[in-house]
Amino acid sequence: MLVDPITAMWSDRLFQATLVVLLLAMVFTSLEYASRRIARSRRTSEAPVAVGASAAEAGGATEVAVVEPSPAGLTPDGGKPGRARVDRYGRIGVSLMILAVLLHLGSIVLRGLAAYRWPLGNMYEFVSALCMLAVAAWLVLVYRHPAIRPAGVFVLTPVVLLMFLAGTVLYLDAAPVVPALQSYWIIIHVTTITLASGMLLVSGVASLLFIVKRSEKPAVLATKLPSAETLDRLAYRVTVLAFPLYTFAIIAGAAWAEAAWGRFWGWDPKEVVSFVAWVLYAAYLHARATAGWRTARAAWINTAGFATIVFNLFFINMVVAGLHSYAGV
Amino acid sequence: MSSPPTAPPTPPQTSSGGEPPSRPGPFRAGAALLRNTWRGLTSMRTALVLLFLLAVAALPGALFPQRSLNAFLVDDFYADYPAAAPIVEALGGFEVFASPWFAAIYLLLMISLVGCVLPRSREYWRGMRQPPVAIPRNLSRLPHHASGASVEAPEAVLGRARTLLRGWRTVERSEADGSRTVSAEKGYLRETGNLVFHLSLIGILLGLAGGKMYGYEGDVIIRADGTEFCNSSVLGYDTFRAGLRVDGTDLNQFCVRVDRFNGSWLPNGQPATFGADVAYQTGEDLRNGRTSWRPTDISINQPLRTDGDRIYLTGYGYAPEFTVTWPDGQSRTGEIQWRPVDLSGTQLSEGATKFERPGVTDPEARRTTQLAVTGTFAPTGAIDQQGRLASVHPDLRAPTADVNVLLGDLGIDDGRGQSIFAVDQQKIDDGELRSVAQDRLGIGDTVRLPDGTVVRFDGVTPWVNLQVGYDPGQVWVLVFSMLMVGGLSLSLLIKRRRFWVRVQATDGDATGSRVELGGLARTDRAGYGEEFDRLSAELLAPTQNKDG
Numbered sequence: 001m002l003v004d005p006i007t008a009m010w011s012d013r014l015f016q017a018t019l020v021v022l023l024l025a026m027v028f029t030s031l032e033y034a035s036r037r038i039a040r041s042r043r044t045s046e047a048p049v050a051v052g053a054s055a056a057e058a059g060g061a062t063e064v065a066v067v068e069p070s071p072a073g074l075t076p077d078g079g080k081p082g083r084a085r086v087d088r089y090g091r092i093g094v095s096l097m098i099l100a101v102l103l104h105l106g107s108i109v110l111r112g113l114a115a116y117r118w119p120l121g122n123m124y125e126f127v128s129a130l131c132m133l134a135v136a137a138w139l140v141l142v143y144r145h146p147a148i149r150p151a152g153v154f155v156l157t158p159v160v161l162l163m164f165l166a167g168t169v170l171y172l173d174a175a176p177v178v179p180a181l182q183s184y185w186i187i188i189h190v191t192t193i194t195l196a197s198g199m200l201l202v203s204g205v206a207s208l209l210f211i212v213k214r215s216e217k218p219a220v221l222a223t224k225l226p227s228a229e230t231l232d233r234l235a236y237r238v239t240v241l242a243f244p245l246y247t248f249a250i251i252a253g254a255a256w257a258e259a260a261w262g263r264f265w266g267w268d269p270k271e272v273v274s275f276v277a278w279v280l281y282a283a284y285l286h287a288r289a290t291a292g293w294r295t296a297r298a299a300w301i302n303t304a305g306f307a308t309i310v311f312n313l314f315f316i317n318m319v320v321a322g323l324h325s326y327a328g329v
Numbered sequence: 330m331s332s333p334p335t336a337p338p339t340p341p342q343t344s345s346g347g348e349p350p351s352r353p354g355p356f357r358a359g360a361a362l363l364r365n366t367w368r369g370l371t372s373m374r375t376a377l378v379l380l381f382l383l384a385v386a387a388l389p390g391a392l393f394p395q396r397s398l399n400a401f402l403v404d405d406f407y408a409d410y411p412a413a414a415p416i417v418e419a420l421g422g423f424e425v426f427a428s429p430w431f432a433a434i435y436l437l438l439m440i441s442l443v444g445c446v447l448p449r450s451r452e453y454w455r456g457m458r459q460p461p462v463a464i465p466r467n468l469s470r471l472p473h474h475a476s477g478a479s480v481e482a483p484e485a486v487l488g489r490a491r492t493l494l495r496g497w498r499t500v501e502r503s504e505a506d507g508s509r510t511v512s513a514e515k516g517y518l519r520e521t522g523n524l525v526f527h528l529s530l531i532g533i534l535l536g537l538a539g540g541k542m543y544g545y546e547g548d549v550i551i552r553a554d555g556t557e558f559c560n561s562s563v564l565g566y567d568t569f570r571a572g573l574r575v576d577g578t579d580l581n582q583f584c585v586r587v588d589r590f591n592g593s594w595l596p597n598g599q600p601a602t603f604g605a606d607v608a609y610q611t612g613e614d615l616r617n618g619r620t621s622w623r624p625t626d627i628s629i630n631q632p633l634r635t636d637g638d639r640i641y642l643t644g645y646g647y648a649p650e651f652t653v654t655w656p657d658g659q660s661r662t663g664e665i666q667w668r669p670v671d672l673s674g675t676q677l678s679e680g681a682t683k684f685e686r687p688g689v690t691d692p693e694a695r696r697t698t699q700l701a702v703t704g705t706f707a708p709t710g711a712i713d714q715q716g717r718l719a720s721v722h723p724d725l726r727a728p729t730a731d732v733n734v735l736l737g738d739l740g741i742d743d744g745r746g747q748s749i750f751a752v753d754q755q756k757i758d759d760g761e762l763r764s765v766a767q768d769r770l771g772i773g774d775t776v777r778l779p780d781g782t783v784v785r786f787d788g789v790t791p792w793v794n795l796q797v798g799y800d801p802g803q804v805w806v807l808v809f810s811m812l813m814v815g816g817l818s819l820s821l822l823i824k825r826r827r828f829w830v831r832v833q834a835t836d837g838d839a840t841g842s843r844v845e846l847g848g849l850a851r852t853d854r855a856g857y858g859e860e861f862d863r864l865s866a867e868l869l870a871p872t873q874n875k876d877g
């Protein structure tokens with residue numbers, strides 16, 4: 001009795017359902033985003049004063065929601081309930097994301113039950129969990145800082161892309177893992193690294209949007225985004241939580257390598273690239289404390305850090321042969 | 330007064346007019362250069378640049394094959410890119426992490442780090458002992474501020490502030506106009522964390538260096554049939570990599586005996602578990618003359634740890650056993666490991682089991698009577714379309730050997746070391762070693778050579794590859810890594826923040842007071858707002874207080 005095929009099948013179905021719900025969520029968050037622009041441009045045509053530009057600049061006051069079209073959501077012309085509708089799209093989007101996380105969690109748990117092991121044994125499972133955690137992290141952020149909600153579509157886009165890759169190219173049937181992975185360390189090392197990567201994805205997206213917002217290019221994108229300040233702060237806060245976790249995950253990996261491969265650090269390709277990513281995030285935090293580097297450059301470094309993590313995930317697992325390559329494709 | 334003997338000689342007449350000013354010149358310039366270099370090196374910007382360099386310098390280590398990991402891949406690279414390979418080689422691209430430029434970057438970074446962090450920590454100790462700074466005159470200029478009227482007397486408000494600010498470092502002062510103030514500060518651990526973090530990085534580096542100097546690592550193949558291995562000399566190993574300070578005369582003493590290899594596989598041949606039943610004697614056992622063995626097992630993820638050494642199971646394979654019976658009735662049995670050659674894990678193996686005819690001492694005669702059973706071995710044999718032997722499963726389900734028996738001069742007497750897995754190809758090319766028989770053998774099958782000699786395939790014994798490692802630095806690396814994460818978490822998650830209260834009795838009212846509050850987060854984007862709002866709400870809450 002190695003794999004329970006029925007449970008495995010249900011896990012796959014839940015995965016597909018998750019993808020469908022995420023796509024729906026993407027539709028609604030895009031609608032929210034798109035309708036925002038219309039509402040905003042109407043308003044700005046009335047009052048050409050800077051709106052929401054420096055909402056959060058008033059110092060330490062908690063973030064203020066980006067200014068929405070004014071009172072009671074009624075735009076002067078046409079009488080459309082703009083704000084109410086934007087808001088409704090946004091809420092539906094968030095509800096769908098919550099549903100997606102629940103379905104996704106079900107899929108992952110069933111996968112573990114089907115194979116009688118921790119469900120993080122190959123790239124399919126890893127990417128799947130990473131996506132779930134990224135969406136969950138986003139939901140936590142939206143809960144704490146509602147102003148960022150309209151940017152949800154930018155988190156959902158990479159997530160849906162990764163999910164699609166996971167379900168097709170990376171997909172593997174549920175099966176036991178090779179002996180090297182049969183260790184409680186998989187729970188410690190891989191879970192923490194997945195969680196950290198999921199969070200860093202969100203942070204990387206926030207930094208990218210920050211760059212777009214600041215450069216105001218492309219303009220269609222930039223005007224509708226939450227304020228630069230909000231995005232920047234978001235990226236920093238998430239990275240600050242994720243970086244110690246990522247550090248811990250690498251150390252846990254080294255401790256595992258000591259038991260499994262005979263040494264705790266051997267500059268295996270995966271180890272090299274985690275090191276590079278780690279150094280980049282350290283550079284990001286330093287940049288935040290260095291005059292002239294605080295804003296745009298720091299954001300670029302944060303983005304580069306996340307790009308390195310993605311590179312580590314795909315290129316190193318699939319192209320370069322190393323000890324981590326059993327992750328399976 | 331007589332001139333003091335210690336006075337410096339002043340020889341104005343022997344030196345030209347320009348010299349005295351120029352003497353301190355180069356010295357001062359040198360000092361300035363040094364000072365500027367040091368300042369530059371320990372600036373935040375330099376640290377940042379060095380961090381980038383480190384990241385960029387490490388990348389080739391992932392993109393080019395590294396000799397220390399897999400020398401074969403380096404050879405492949407040479408074959409695939411004959412033009413580029415020598416350039417990569419010259420730049421150290423195949424040994425990035427041993428290259429001088431990589432070392433230069435991280436050493437500079439460490440120097441920069443020490444130079445940056447130590448002065449900071451001195452400042453920090455000083456700051457630690459000082460009371461929280463005085464209250465700014467105008468609190469409404471601060472990023473966080475609030476004010477309100479209270480029906481309580483100033484003393485009562487202060488009392489509540491004291492309870493509320495428990496856990497903060499506070500100092501109370503009075504101002505000229507009779508206002509009472511509280512300055513409070515919290516989050517000192519952030520600096521401690523930052524310091525611990527940076528110093529731990531140096532600890533990690535020292536631990537790594539120590540391990541490289543005083544550690545060693547070796548590999549040895551042992552048949553899983555009760556064969557023993559003792560860690561007494563480098564010679565016992567098939568390969569041995571010693572640290573700079575290890576000469577191999579002083580290895581930790583212990584012995585291991587491998588009794589049994591335990592492997593299990595899924596039906597598709599994917600490995601399910603690997604392990605070996607072993608027994609060992611510690612260094613102390615050996616010194617005390619204890620003869621019994623301690624049984625245990627080794628598996629992947631579970632090395633044997635004894636005497637500071639770690640013994641890992643890193644591979645397995647098979648040693649076919651052959652018996653050669655010469656026409657005169659003498660026989661010899663040979664059993665030596667063959668090596669797996671199929672990377673897909675079916676354990677198809679190749680090897681050479683070598684024999685010398687007993688009783689032949691004449692060097693000339695020896696050179697025509699040596700014999701090697703070479704060929705291919707499959708634990709679960711099957712024949713592919715070309716009629717070649719293939720293996721379809723790594724377990725011993727249908728052991729089969731395609732043997733090619735060679736007779737002649739193996740070159741054993743030439744004094745050159747030779748592989749245990751192969752015969753000397755040169756001898757074949759020179760015609761001194763000839764193939765005399767080929768056959769496909771199952772267990773118990775024999776092949777007869779033209780001279781009447783019989784070779785019999787007796788059976789198979791699994792072998793395991795044991796890797797022995799000793800690294801005295803690794804425990805320190807672990808300790809400092811944990812300190813590093815701890816310090817990092819403190820320094821990133823703790824907010825250094827200040828809170829000020831100013832209370833003044835309301836004019837003409839004996840019981841009321843006017844309360845002003847201010848707050849400042851001293852760290853980058855510390856989301857201090859919520860906490861400040863909570864504190865001020867509680868302090869400004871109109872009247873529902875009962876304590877006082």
Ligand code: HEM
Nearest residue numbers: 282285289371372373376438441442445446523530820821
């Ligand atoms: C291997 C090299 C290094 C790594 C990985 C590293 C990593 C870090 C990290 C992750 C932080 C975040 C802590 C915080 O923001 O408070 C930090 C902070 C800091 N590091 Fe480094 N560091 C390194 C080298 C250096 C060097 C060479 C210097 C000095 C030139 C330096 C100076 C600082 C300072 C001043 C802070 C505090 C920044 C702040 O005020 O927030 N670090 N470092």
